[in-house]
Amino acid sequence: MDHNQLPSGHQVLQQLRARAEKRQHLATQSVGDTMPPDAQRLVQEPQVHQIELEMQYEELLMTQATAEIAHHQYIDLYDFAPVGYFTLTAEGLIHQLNLQAAQLLGTVRQRLQDRRFALFVTVECRPGFQEFLGKTMGSDSRETCELELLREDGSRFFARLEGLAMLSAAGTKYCRLAVIDTTESRETIRALEASEARFRLLFEQSRDAILLIQNKHIIDCNEATVQLFNLPSKSELLGQHVSIFDPPTQPNGQSSVEVADVHLVEAMRRGWNRFEWLLIGPNGQEMWVEVSLTSFSLNGQSILHCIVRDITVQRGAREQLRREKEFSESLLDNSVDGIMAFDAQRRLTAWNKVMELNTRKMEAEVLGKDVFELFPHHREGPEGEAVCKVLAGERVTYYKLKLYGRLGHFESYFVPLLNTEGEVEGGLVLVRDVTERVRLAEEATQLKLRQQQEVHSAILTTQEEERKRIAEALHNGVGQLLYATKLNLENRTGGTFSREAALALLEEAIKATRTVSFELTPGILQDFGLKSALEEIIKRIPRSGLHVHLYMKGSFEELPQQLEVSVYRIVQELLNNIIKHAQAQEAFVHVVHEEGHVFISAEDDGVGFEPTQTNARHSGIGLTSIRNRVDLLAGTLSIDSRPDRGTIVSIELQVK
Template sequence: MNDEHLHSVHQALQQLRDRAEMRQHLVTQSVSDAVPPDMRRLVQELQVHQIELEMQYEELLLTQASAEAATRQYIDLYDFAPVGYFTLTADGLIQQLNLRAAQLLGTVRQRLQDRRFALFVTMECRSKFLEFLVKTMSSDSRHTCELDMLREDGSHFFARLEGLAMLSAAGIKCCRLAVIDMTESKEASRALEASEARFRLLFEQSRDATLLIQDNYIIDCNDSALKLFNIHYKGELQGQHITIFAPPTQPNGKPSAEAAAAHTAEALSKGWSRFEWLMVGPNEEEMWAEISLTSFSLDGQSILHSVVRDITVQRGAREQLRREKEFSESLLDNSVDGIIAFDAQHRVTAWNQVMEQNTHKTEAEVLGKDIFDLFPRHREGLEGEAVCRVLAGERVTHYNLKLYGRPGHFESYFVPLLNTEAEVEGGLVLIRDVTERVRLAEEATQLKLRQQQEVHSAILTTQEEERKRIAEALHNGVGQLLYATKLNLENRAGGNSSRVSALALLEEAIKATRTISFELTPGILQDFGLKSALEELVKRIPHAGLHVHLYMKGDFDKLPQQLEVSVYRIVQELLNNIIKHAKARETFVHVVHEDGHIFISVEDDGQGFEPAQAKAKHSGIGLTSIRNRVDLLAGTLSIDSRPGRGTIVSIELRVK
């Protein structure tokens, strides 16, 4: 903004200079000789005076531009300063303040002028503020203090005050006060102090032996460390090298000093390190410790926080377990079953040769790893549930779990492993290959199924032959007789109402006989095939009661006769059920022949039912015969129905 204003001032001055030069040119022009000398002298003096006035005006504009620039600079430095500035009287009244000061107190400047500054200081800090104000007004040096202050809305903030006594323009002594919001800094300082206090409390009260190490030397320790090393006071440890209780060499043959330096270097570079360490106590007894090193910085120096845990007993037990495991592995590797052992943390502790052969993972690759890392897709499945149940002390058996990456059938037995105190410490999984046994069982099942299908075929053949015989008898016997009776009645002379009634009854009898004949064995099925028979079946259903849509896809001309009859009977029975029980207005029948299968789907918009309840009743809804037919044909049947939402019956039959 200042640059633009100065630019415009310079442009105005340039214009004034141009005008002055023009006026100077006029002065140099001589007045006509006809003008009297006094008049010529007066004109010249007026022109010179005009130029002097314009030059004075130019200087006035320069002074005004400087004043405006100074004013803007004052506003930038005072009103828009990031620090709150106040001018206080000797009594602490606010005479002047900037925008930041008003923001700090949470109100506008007009409401703050001539108010006591102490009103915005908490009651606990007002005496401290008054003492600060008196001290500032009574000296010429700068004074500071920190106060807890209040905003207009009552919220608190922490501020640092810097005050200096000055004389105002009227010669009255006042206090120039700078207020800096230190809330975030104060909160951070308090958090740091609290963190240091918590760290010290955790350090001193920790039940683990804890050391602070700098440059490989112990600088502090807690009481638990004194107890662990059987030392009476900290001075015996402070200043000692970290290898004070270590033997000259570790069991791996590496010098203790060199190994310790490597571990500390790793902790300093990575931030953390954990290792097992052989130590020699004050009584010369060996002790195994697990040491965790954590690196942190304090005042620019790297410090190591070391936690030392005595694991002598655990290590001995682990060694004993290792020896027992080696013995167990020698036995398990001779087993014909795949065997996995894992501990309570799901880590693999045994993996026999059968598992190696079937998973192509060696024992060295899997030992110590989480069992679900080896079989990640089984974590949420039945296998994961079985592992949890085993660790809870339960025996679990599963059939045909896919733990191997090859095809086959396997039985898996999950057994808990107990310690001497009957506590579960892991689990054992035995995987037995039963592929051959399952194959033999499937062959026996297929043989039994073929026998059932042959029996079913014989039954169906007998039933259809019997139905055919009954239909022919009805058609050729009863039907012909009734038809002859009708003709006889029609040829009699002179009709009356009784004759008309007799004819109507005979007509209905003939229709009923033909319908029975069609339902027992539709000749159209044998003569024209399944498609024509189903179309005729749909035509015979009165549209006023149920509107049926039939959709057929595929080649139905070369189907086995028994399968054609079964499909026809299934559709017939389903439509009868809908008419009797569903109270439907519309039905869609889909029959599809593709990929060696017959797919039947019958959907209605009727009242629906609960499939589980219908299956439990076994009768009353007409599905029993359909289920029997589908089972004998080794097909599948599914029912999707809800009360009030209609029913969808889907059937799949294999074409042999």
């Protein structure tokens, strides 16, 4: 039977009284009124005695019931208590324990009876336990300590021990010991201590200035706050009003005190607030700070956690950025090119004055609109293709796009806009009016055509002059020698024929023919290359008139044939000019092939001339032919000459 279902002592007493009264009433009714008083007394006396015995028996039953209730209460309070209870002898043996005590030590009660409690105390804590047990047994007051205990399986836990010395009925002294597991609370306390230590460390070591404010006064601050305001110690701030470094007014002209009160009230209402604030440091210098306020309650009092960051540099940078943005907007508006930009969703984000002027669409009416909504007829054309390519990260240049819808020539440059991670976040379009440039290019093309015609005419003239010179050379040289040989042969009948004279004339004719042939197409150039051909030219120059030095560097075997012939003719013409016009005693010719270029330099110590007057006064010295060859090869020619100071001709040709 559950002890919770047993009747209370009062209920048992009431039941006994009811039964006794009932029985006494029955006994009174069983004796007639006719019986003599003595007989009635003799009959009623045993009945009353019986009732008294029955009531005593019932009182015993009530006492037993009360004892059972007390026993069950003892079981409730002892065996099922959430605290471990031990009864220890003076020697520290476990005499008695409850269920919770057995669970704390991780075994059953039967295994713990008569064992030393010290076996379940860690070796490090056993001296402390012995000291605690001795103090408890020798004292009439409650003793406490905290030790680390061992379970049966060897695992450890922390517990608080509360001991009280008691005397048994036999006069034996023993210890009533209560054991409470404090591992969780100890860990909680340790965690709180660690959290408080971390908070304190964070508070003290934070790079940001941190203040605690109560009733508008500073109650604590960290070292960073002291450094921020360049103070000797935090005592200079503690107890001060929060407006200690506030100027009378903020830049907007409002009172600092009034505006600060508004921010404080807002922080208390919302739980937090953030704003920028102008301070005046102890040195009188202005300082912009960002203030973050967080409201919390401690012991029923409202406290503000305040973080102050110096943003003077950042604010200056932001102001600089604002000015740069204004400059960029001004630059866009004053650009000669039409500029527009759009984001990844093709929404227009920029539209400058040139675009407004040429499209008749104002910035306010186009920003935020889709590019294809603004230019619907360009969706399927090259313009739409260019927008898609730009959003795919590709740079695109288109010519002759009709974004403006008016006559003219335009170039459109589509450039992707990337964020810091390299992702495309939009595109930029520059529309440049190149109508004037196209006109100038057409004029330049016409001029180049005229120049090419002049070069062609000069080449033809040169060719005709060369033919004339060759014809004169053949007529005056080979022709005369052959005619003299003919006359010598015709005089054979007259007896004056000389075989040796005829052979000599023929030999001279052969030499003249070879000279003309060499000037026309030098076979040595084709057979032995440029270096040998130029060396042969130098050998043919008479030493008595001019001493020529030739310097060649680089490999000339891989030069294109046309370029090889051109270099040969240019050097040949330069030497001819020096021989005919320079009146020089010594000349230096350099031919260098390196890094894809051929460099030709001819220097003499002759009479020189004024290069600016070449076309007018020196048209017959062969420079025109050299210029034509250099122009045809897309090379460069420069002449450095002064009268009586010699001449230096430098030519650079590109090997293609």
